[in-house]
Amino acid sequence: MTASGRAGATMTDAAANSPEPRSHAHPSARGTPGGMLPFGDALARVGSTVGPSLAALAVLAGAILGGWTYAPYGLQTGLGIALGAGSIVAMGLALILAARPRGLEGLFGGLDRIYGVHKWLGITALAMMIGHNTLEPELERFVRESGLGDFAGDLGELALNGFIGLILLSWIKRIPFTRLEIPWQIWRFTHRFTGLLFAIAAFHQLAIDKPAGIAPALGLYLNAFSLAGLAAWLFTQFVAPFLRPQGFVLDQLQRHGSATEITLRPTGRALRWRPGQFAFVSAPGAGLTEAHPFTIASAPAPDGHVRFAIKALGDWTRRLPDRLRPGQPLRVDGPYGRFLFRRRVPRQVWLAGGIGITPFLAWAEALTEADRQQIALVWAVTTPDEAFAAERLRAIAARHPGFDLHIVASRSDGRLTAERLAALVPFDIATAELFFCGPTALHRAILTGLRAMGKSPRRDHCEAFELR
Ligand SMILES: Cc1cc2nc3c(=O)[nH]c(=O)nc-3n(C[C@H](O)[C@H](O)[C@H](O)COP(=O)(O)OP(=O)(O)OC[C@H]3O[C@@H](n4cnc5c(N)ncnc54)[C@H](O)[C@@H]3O)c2cc1C
Secondary structure, three states, rough: EEOOOOOOOOOOOHHOOEEEOOOOOOOOEOOOOOOOOOOOHHHHHHHHHHHHHHHHHHHHHHHHHHHHHHHHHHHHHHHHHHHHHHHHHHHHHHHHHHHOOOHHHHHHHHHHHHHHHHHHHHHHHHHHHHHHHHHHOOOOOOOOOOHHHHHHHHHHHHHHHHHHHHHHHOOOEEOOOOEOOHHHHHHHHHHHHHHHHHHHHHHHHHHHOOOOOOOOOHHHHHHHHHHHHHHHHHHHHHHHHHHHEEHHHHHHHHEOOEEEEEEEEOOOOOOOOOOOOOOEEEEEOOOOOEEEEEEEEOOOOOOEEEEEEEOOHHHHHHHHHHHHHOEEEEEEEEEEOOOOOOOOOOOOEEEEHHHHHHHHHHHHHHOOOOOOOEEEEEEEEOHHOOOOOOHHHHHHHHHHHEEEEEEEEEHHHHOHHHHHHHOOOOOOOOEEEEEEEEEHHHHHHHHHHHHHHHOOEEEEOOOOOOOO
């Protein structure tokens, strides 16, 4: 066991300049050849593909049902309705997933993957909607036209144009050909209107003129998704913000340069979470009304306190330390996420870039005497004083044989390369699993380097600090 504060290592430019995990992958595990999976892990891995597959099947079923119901009215009409039906199902599901259904996290592999599927459902819905509008089902000869049906047709156009704007805004994070990122708040504000547009699209499918005697199954299927999607949107917008968060007050606030650690104590029911999970935090009384996600950087404690380490990256996180006073009420909505400590993995490399240390702080704090795994935690920072939890981690390393700590400061020690990582880790990385939380550039550089050395980890797990 070593607890080293200095070790030569290299970081990529991007990593060195921005040690914070602005953009991560998700807590899924990607297998690498030759890896035997513990049963629980294997189950979790299979489980996480169930949700996306079910979502895809539901959209496909809607499209097939639409095509089959309208096939007698011609190929173009059948295809057009298939695309329209598929887009209603995709939109309804996207809204259901946006409601952060905690019970479905296991089927998707975590909330960030739920948001990933939500995003792709939105894009699929838009593509299908454009197809539906382009093919324009030809039903004039088969329906008795009504004023309501005409109105529903016009509203369909309106919903389409609105969706094109909103979904493109969500999809394109940057203004094309510039480095300008569309501010989160603008994206978030506009994104709220997708529910209204969905209501219009749902009305369009319900009220549009249909041929007499059409089979009812399609209508029932689409109405079910329309109702569920609308209910989920109403819940997300108007109920969840009041219902879900739990009450906490600020116990302690410690500033460490650009990072702030806050310790919160529950005012009522304690939060039950597993190390590595995250929660949405807000403090409406302190002008921090919008809820932001942060990993709980402490292990569950009997008194129910939770700690977060928050790096100042933007408006909200910069304001936080000045806005909070001891006793300040805060709201915490969680837990979410599946970046969990895997007890059954005998050799583990935990690689953190900057503030990406937070899940590992919780994991390390949660280690018990029964944990006999060989663990190497490598924390890449720019300067040594950025490693605000170094003492805490050294104390844990001193208690746990097999827990190895290396803090690598790129400015004084040089860059973290795969070669240096392999040299720091006291076992063969090719026999271990890699757990990463930090800048994507660092993750990629390390994986590429390890691959080139023929030392790819048996599995690679990675946590996202981005939900968009
Ligand atoms: C699962 C997860 C765990 C995280 N854990 C930590 C942590 O332990 N410590 C830490 O310092 N940071 C963590 N983050 C990142 C943190 O949420 C953002 O840095 C913070 O929300 C930025 O807000 P801002 O207004 O200060 O910055 P901005 O400049 O407004 O936002 C920067 C980026 O943060 C994201 N973001 C902003 N607002 C929100 C929001 N309300 N909800 C979701 N994402 C948002 C967007 O991608 C945005 O582009 C985590 C993020 C996620 C998704």
